[in-house]
Amino acid sequence: MASRKASQPKRDSGDKYSILLPTYNERENLPLIVWLLVKYFGESGYNYEIIVIDDGSPDGTLEVAEQLQNIYGEDKILLRPRATKLGLGTAYIHGIKHATGNFVIIMDADLSHHPKFIPEFIKKQKEGDYDLVSGTRYQGNGGVYGWDLRRKLISRGANFLSQVLLRPGASDLTGSFRLYKKAVLESLVERCVSKGYVFQMEMIVRARQLNYTIGEVPISFVDRVYGESKLGGNEIVSFVKGLITLFATT
Protein backbone atom coordinates (compact mmCIF):
# COMPACT_ATOMS: atom_id res chain seq x y z
CA MET A 1 0.00 0.00 0.00
CA ALA A 2 1.41 3.41 -0.92
CA SER A 3 2.36 5.59 2.02
CA ARG A 4 -0.07 8.44 2.52
CA LYS A 5 2.51 10.69 4.11
CA ALA A 6 4.50 12.73 1.60
CA SER A 7 8.13 11.72 1.82
CA GLN A 8 10.53 14.49 2.66
CA PRO A 9 13.23 14.93 0.05
CA LYS A 10 16.69 14.25 1.33
CA ARG A 11 19.05 17.05 0.38
CA ASP A 12 22.64 15.92 0.67
CA SER A 13 24.07 18.92 -1.11
CA GLY A 14 25.84 20.13 2.01
CA ASP A 15 24.18 23.52 1.78
CA LYS A 16 22.96 25.05 5.00
CA TYR A 17 20.76 28.12 5.29
CA SER A 18 21.12 30.47 8.24
CA ILE A 19 18.12 32.71 8.74
CA LEU A 20 18.86 35.95 10.57
CA LEU A 21 15.90 37.31 12.54
CA PRO A 22 16.64 40.65 14.17
CA THR A 23 13.82 41.23 16.65
CA TYR A 24 12.55 44.10 18.73
CA ASN A 25 9.28 43.59 20.59
CA GLU A 26 8.17 40.64 18.52
CA ARG A 27 6.89 38.50 21.37
CA GLU A 28 3.71 37.61 19.51
CA ASN A 29 5.12 37.21 16.03
CA LEU A 30 8.31 35.33 16.80
CA PRO A 31 6.69 31.94 17.55
CA LEU A 32 4.60 32.27 14.42
CA ILE A 33 7.47 33.10 12.09
CA VAL A 34 9.57 30.31 13.59
CA TRP A 35 6.70 27.84 13.18
CA LEU A 36 6.34 28.82 9.52
CA LEU A 37 10.09 28.58 8.92
CA VAL A 38 10.22 25.13 10.50
CA LYS A 39 7.22 24.05 8.42
CA TYR A 40 8.62 25.14 5.05
CA PHE A 41 12.18 24.05 5.69
CA GLY A 42 10.93 20.74 7.00
CA GLU A 43 8.91 20.19 3.85
CA SER A 44 11.76 21.21 1.59
CA GLY A 45 14.37 19.05 3.28
CA TYR A 46 17.04 21.71 3.31
CA ASN A 47 19.36 22.07 6.27
CA TYR A 48 18.82 25.28 8.23
CA GLU A 49 19.21 27.23 11.45
CA ILE A 50 17.36 30.24 12.76
CA ILE A 51 19.42 32.91 14.52
CA VAL A 52 17.33 35.23 16.69
CA ILE A 53 19.06 38.54 17.38
CA ASP A 54 17.00 40.28 20.00
CA ASP A 55 17.93 43.82 20.96
CA GLY A 56 16.89 43.74 24.60
CA SER A 57 13.15 43.77 23.88
CA PRO A 58 11.23 44.93 26.94
CA ASP A 59 8.21 42.77 26.03
CA GLY A 60 9.96 39.47 26.77
CA THR A 61 10.72 38.39 23.19
CA LEU A 62 13.88 36.66 24.39
CA GLU A 63 11.94 34.57 26.88
CA VAL A 64 9.61 33.37 24.13
CA ALA A 65 12.67 32.63 22.00
CA GLU A 66 14.04 30.44 24.77
CA GLN A 67 10.79 28.48 24.88
CA LEU A 68 11.03 27.98 21.12
CA GLN A 69 14.57 26.74 21.58
CA ASN A 70 13.29 24.11 24.00
CA ILE A 71 10.63 23.02 21.54
CA TYR A 72 12.71 22.92 18.36
CA GLY A 73 16.21 22.32 19.63
CA GLU A 74 19.31 24.40 20.16
CA ASP A 75 20.77 23.33 16.84
CA LYS A 76 17.83 24.83 14.99
CA ILE A 77 17.13 27.94 17.09
CA LEU A 78 20.18 29.98 18.06
CA LEU A 79 19.85 32.94 20.38
CA ARG A 80 22.37 35.73 19.98
CA PRO A 81 20.81 38.69 21.78
CA ARG A 82 22.20 42.15 22.33
CA ALA A 83 21.67 44.43 25.28
CA THR A 84 20.12 47.42 23.53
CA LYS A 85 18.51 48.43 20.26
CA LEU A 86 21.33 48.79 17.75
CA GLY A 87 21.17 49.08 13.97
CA LEU A 88 20.17 46.48 11.39
CA GLY A 89 23.63 46.48 9.81
CA THR A 90 25.30 45.57 13.07
CA ALA A 91 22.62 42.94 13.69
CA TYR A 92 23.58 41.30 10.41
CA ILE A 93 27.28 41.47 11.27
CA HIS A 94 26.57 39.97 14.68
CA GLY A 95 24.36 37.26 13.18
CA ILE A 96 26.82 36.31 10.44
CA LYS A 97 29.55 35.73 13.02
CA HIS A 98 27.47 32.95 14.54
CA ALA A 99 26.03 31.55 11.32
CA THR A 100 27.22 28.07 10.41
CA GLY A 101 25.43 27.99 7.07
CA ASN A 102 27.00 28.84 3.72
CA PHE A 103 23.90 30.86 2.81
CA VAL A 104 22.23 33.58 4.84
CA ILE A 105 18.60 34.63 4.57
CA ILE A 106 17.52 37.99 5.89
CA MET A 107 13.88 38.78 6.47
CA ASP A 108 11.49 40.69 8.70
CA ALA A 109 10.23 38.95 11.82
CA ASP A 110 6.81 40.62 11.81
CA LEU A 111 5.18 38.20 9.35
CA SER A 112 5.29 40.65 6.45
CA HIS A 113 7.65 38.22 4.73
CA HIS A 114 6.35 34.69 4.30
CA PRO A 115 8.75 31.74 4.58
CA LYS A 116 6.90 29.93 1.79
CA PHE A 117 9.03 31.94 -0.65
CA ILE A 118 12.30 30.66 0.75
CA PRO A 119 12.28 27.39 -1.25
CA GLU A 120 11.71 29.57 -4.33
CA PHE A 121 14.69 31.74 -3.38
CA ILE A 122 16.81 28.62 -3.00
CA LYS A 123 15.66 27.24 -6.34
CA LYS A 124 16.39 30.55 -8.06
CA GLN A 125 19.81 30.75 -6.47
CA LYS A 126 20.72 27.30 -7.71
CA GLU A 127 19.43 28.07 -11.21
CA GLY A 128 22.04 30.73 -11.84
CA ASP A 129 24.42 30.31 -8.91
CA TYR A 130 23.43 33.84 -7.96
CA ASP A 131 25.42 35.67 -5.33
CA LEU A 132 22.20 37.09 -4.00
CA VAL A 133 18.49 36.57 -4.58
CA SER A 134 16.15 39.45 -3.83
CA GLY A 135 12.43 39.22 -3.17
CA THR A 136 10.59 41.77 -5.29
CA ARG A 137 7.15 43.25 -4.68
CA TYR A 138 7.14 45.02 -8.01
CA GLN A 139 7.43 42.25 -10.60
CA GLY A 140 5.64 39.14 -11.69
CA ASN A 141 2.93 38.27 -9.21
CA GLY A 142 4.71 40.05 -6.40
CA GLY A 143 2.66 42.59 -4.51
CA VAL A 144 1.53 44.03 -1.21
CA TYR A 145 -1.45 43.61 1.07
CA GLY A 146 -2.69 46.41 3.30
CA TRP A 147 -1.43 49.52 1.53
CA ASP A 148 -3.66 52.42 0.59
CA LEU A 149 -3.25 54.57 -2.51
CA ARG A 150 -0.97 57.08 -0.78
CA ARG A 151 1.42 54.37 0.38
CA LYS A 152 1.49 52.70 -3.03
CA LEU A 153 2.16 56.03 -4.71
CA ILE A 154 5.07 56.81 -2.38
CA SER A 155 6.48 53.33 -2.87
CA ARG A 156 6.32 53.34 -6.65
CA GLY A 157 7.44 56.96 -6.88
CA ALA A 158 10.46 56.36 -4.67
CA ASN A 159 11.34 53.19 -6.54
CA PHE A 160 11.06 54.97 -9.90
CA LEU A 161 13.34 57.77 -8.71
CA SER A 162 15.87 55.20 -7.46
CA GLN A 163 15.76 53.34 -10.76
CA VAL A 164 16.34 56.52 -12.78
CA LEU A 165 19.18 57.76 -10.60
CA LEU A 166 20.94 54.52 -9.74
CA ARG A 167 20.02 52.11 -12.59
CA PRO A 168 20.64 49.25 -10.17
CA GLY A 169 19.51 46.25 -12.22
CA ALA A 170 17.07 45.08 -9.55
CA SER A 171 13.40 45.98 -9.42
CA ASP A 172 12.91 46.21 -5.63
CA LEU A 173 15.67 48.16 -3.94
CA THR A 174 14.23 48.73 -0.49
CA GLY A 175 13.02 45.18 0.09
CA SER A 176 14.62 43.25 2.93
CA PHE A 177 13.69 39.67 2.11
CA ARG A 178 16.85 38.28 0.54
CA LEU A 179 19.10 35.26 0.27
CA TYR A 180 22.85 35.85 0.16
CA LYS A 181 25.90 33.67 -0.10
CA LYS A 182 27.46 34.17 3.31
CA ALA A 183 30.75 35.56 1.98
CA VAL A 184 28.86 37.99 -0.23
CA LEU A 185 26.77 39.31 2.67
CA GLU A 186 29.89 39.73 4.77
CA SER A 187 31.68 41.76 2.12
CA LEU A 188 28.63 43.94 1.47
CA VAL A 189 27.74 44.71 5.07
CA GLU A 190 31.23 45.90 5.87
CA ARG A 191 31.06 48.35 2.96
CA CYS A 192 27.64 49.82 3.66
CA VAL A 193 27.22 52.95 5.74
CA SER A 194 23.57 53.94 5.38
CA LYS A 195 20.63 53.31 7.67
CA GLY A 196 17.05 52.13 7.27
CA TYR A 197 15.57 51.79 3.78
CA VAL A 198 18.69 53.26 2.22
CA PHE A 199 20.84 50.51 3.78
CA GLN A 200 18.99 47.87 1.78
CA MET A 201 19.36 49.99 -1.37
CA GLU A 202 23.04 50.45 -0.74
CA MET A 203 23.52 46.69 -0.43
CA ILE A 204 22.15 46.18 -3.94
CA VAL A 205 24.09 49.09 -5.40
CA ARG A 206 27.38 47.89 -3.89
CA ALA A 207 26.61 44.35 -5.03
CA ARG A 208 26.43 45.65 -8.60
CA GLN A 209 29.63 47.60 -8.14
CA LEU A 210 31.39 44.43 -7.04
CA ASN A 211 29.88 42.56 -10.00
CA TYR A 212 27.87 40.18 -7.87
CA THR A 213 25.00 38.48 -9.70
CA ILE A 214 21.46 39.21 -8.54
CA GLY A 215 18.41 37.00 -9.06
CA GLU A 216 14.84 38.04 -8.29
CA VAL A 217 11.78 36.19 -7.01
CA PRO A 218 8.31 37.82 -6.79
CA ILE A 219 7.03 37.89 -3.21
CA SER A 220 3.90 39.06 -1.46
CA PHE A 221 4.37 41.51 1.39
CA VAL A 222 1.59 41.46 3.98
CA ASP A 223 1.75 44.71 5.89
CA ARG A 224 -0.11 44.34 9.20
CA VAL A 225 1.82 47.17 10.80
CA TYR A 226 1.13 50.01 8.36
CA GLY A 227 -1.94 51.17 10.22
CA GLU A 228 0.18 51.83 13.29
CA SER A 229 3.32 53.25 11.74
CA LYS A 230 2.48 55.55 8.88
CA LEU A 231 5.26 56.45 6.50
CA GLY A 232 5.90 60.00 7.65
CA GLY A 233 7.69 63.06 6.34
CA ASN A 234 10.85 62.28 8.32
CA GLU A 235 11.34 58.91 6.68
CA ILE A 236 10.72 60.34 3.24
CA VAL A 237 13.27 63.10 3.81
CA SER A 238 15.92 60.71 5.06
CA PHE A 239 15.21 58.40 2.13
CA VAL A 240 15.77 61.22 -0.37
CA LYS A 241 18.93 62.31 1.43
CA GLY A 242 20.25 58.76 1.39
CA LEU A 243 19.36 58.31 -2.28
CA ILE A 244 21.19 61.49 -3.24
CA THR A 245 24.21 60.38 -1.23
CA LEU A 246 24.28 57.05 -3.06
CA PHE A 247 23.82 58.86 -6.38
CA ALA A 248 26.78 61.11 -5.70
CA THR A 249 29.13 58.54 -4.20
CA THR A 250 28.63 55.28 -6.12
Add this chain to the structure above:
Amino acid sequence: MTKLLEWLLGVSLVLAAWAVVSFDLLEQRLPQSYREAAWPMPLYLLVSFGCYSLGTVGYRVATFNDCDEASAELLGQIQEAKQDLRKKGLKI
Protein backbone atom coordinates in the same frame (compact mmCIF):
# COMPACT_ATOMS: atom_id res chain seq x y z
CA MET B 1 32.65 57.01 -12.31
CA THR B 2 29.78 57.79 -9.97
CA LYS B 3 26.21 57.97 -11.26
CA LEU B 4 26.30 61.72 -10.68
CA LEU B 5 29.32 62.11 -12.92
CA GLU B 6 27.75 59.88 -15.57
CA TRP B 7 24.67 62.10 -15.56
CA LEU B 8 26.71 65.31 -15.72
CA LEU B 9 28.70 63.91 -18.61
CA GLY B 10 25.60 62.80 -20.48
CA VAL B 11 23.80 66.09 -19.92
CA SER B 12 26.89 68.07 -21.00
CA LEU B 13 27.17 66.10 -24.21
CA VAL B 14 23.50 66.63 -25.04
CA LEU B 15 23.69 70.34 -24.24
CA ALA B 16 26.88 70.71 -26.27
CA ALA B 17 25.28 69.08 -29.29
CA TRP B 18 22.22 71.28 -28.84
CA ALA B 19 24.28 74.47 -28.55
CA VAL B 20 26.35 73.60 -31.60
CA VAL B 21 23.24 73.12 -33.72
CA SER B 22 21.08 75.87 -32.24
CA PHE B 23 23.69 78.61 -32.31
CA ASP B 24 25.66 77.29 -35.24
CA LEU B 25 28.83 77.37 -33.17
CA LEU B 26 30.90 75.48 -35.71
CA GLU B 27 29.73 77.83 -38.46
CA GLN B 28 28.36 75.02 -40.52
CA ARG B 29 25.81 77.38 -42.06
CA LEU B 30 23.09 74.86 -41.20
CA PRO B 31 19.67 75.52 -42.66
CA GLN B 32 17.46 77.73 -40.51
CA SER B 33 14.97 74.88 -40.13
CA TYR B 34 17.55 72.74 -38.31
CA ARG B 35 18.27 75.52 -35.86
CA GLU B 36 14.57 76.17 -35.31
CA ALA B 37 13.91 72.49 -34.67
CA ALA B 38 16.86 72.05 -32.33
CA TRP B 39 16.30 75.15 -30.21
CA PRO B 40 13.36 73.95 -28.08
CA MET B 41 14.69 70.37 -27.79
CA PRO B 42 15.93 70.50 -24.20
CA LEU B 43 12.53 71.73 -23.06
CA TYR B 44 10.76 69.07 -25.14
CA LEU B 45 13.00 66.39 -23.67
CA LEU B 46 12.30 67.54 -20.12
CA VAL B 47 8.57 67.65 -20.69
CA SER B 48 8.61 64.25 -22.39
CA PHE B 49 10.55 62.79 -19.52
CA GLY B 50 8.10 64.34 -17.07
CA CYS B 51 5.16 62.80 -18.91
CA TYR B 52 6.91 59.45 -19.14
CA SER B 53 7.59 59.51 -15.41
CA LEU B 54 4.02 60.38 -14.49
CA GLY B 55 2.66 57.78 -16.87
CA THR B 56 4.99 55.05 -15.66
CA VAL B 57 4.44 55.68 -11.96
CA GLY B 58 0.68 56.01 -12.52
CA TYR B 59 0.57 52.74 -14.42
CA ARG B 60 2.63 50.97 -11.78
CA VAL B 61 0.44 52.23 -8.95
CA ALA B 62 -2.70 51.18 -10.82
CA THR B 63 -1.36 47.69 -11.47
CA PHE B 64 0.20 47.21 -8.03
CA ASN B 65 -0.87 43.72 -6.95
CA ASP B 66 -3.09 43.53 -3.86
CA CYS B 67 -2.30 40.22 -2.26
CA ASP B 68 -5.60 39.42 -0.65
CA GLU B 69 -5.10 35.66 -0.81
CA ALA B 70 -1.73 36.02 0.85
CA SER B 71 -3.29 37.79 3.79
CA ALA B 72 -6.08 35.21 4.10
CA GLU B 73 -3.59 32.36 3.92
CA LEU B 74 -1.43 33.98 6.57
CA LEU B 75 -4.35 34.45 8.95
CA GLY B 76 -5.28 30.80 8.57
CA GLN B 77 -1.74 29.66 9.17
CA ILE B 78 -1.46 31.86 12.25
CA GLN B 79 -4.38 29.98 13.81
CA GLU B 80 -2.86 26.65 12.88
CA ALA B 81 0.50 27.72 14.29
CA LYS B 82 -0.96 28.90 17.59
CA GLN B 83 -2.77 25.61 18.12
CA ASP B 84 0.24 23.54 17.24
CA LEU B 85 2.58 25.59 19.43
CA ARG B 86 0.22 25.36 22.38
CA LYS B 87 0.23 21.60 21.98
CA LYS B 88 4.01 21.61 21.92
CA GLY B 89 4.04 23.48 25.21
CA LEU B 90 4.49 27.12 24.29
CA LYS B 91 3.13 29.45 26.94
CA ILE B 92 2.38 32.98 25.83
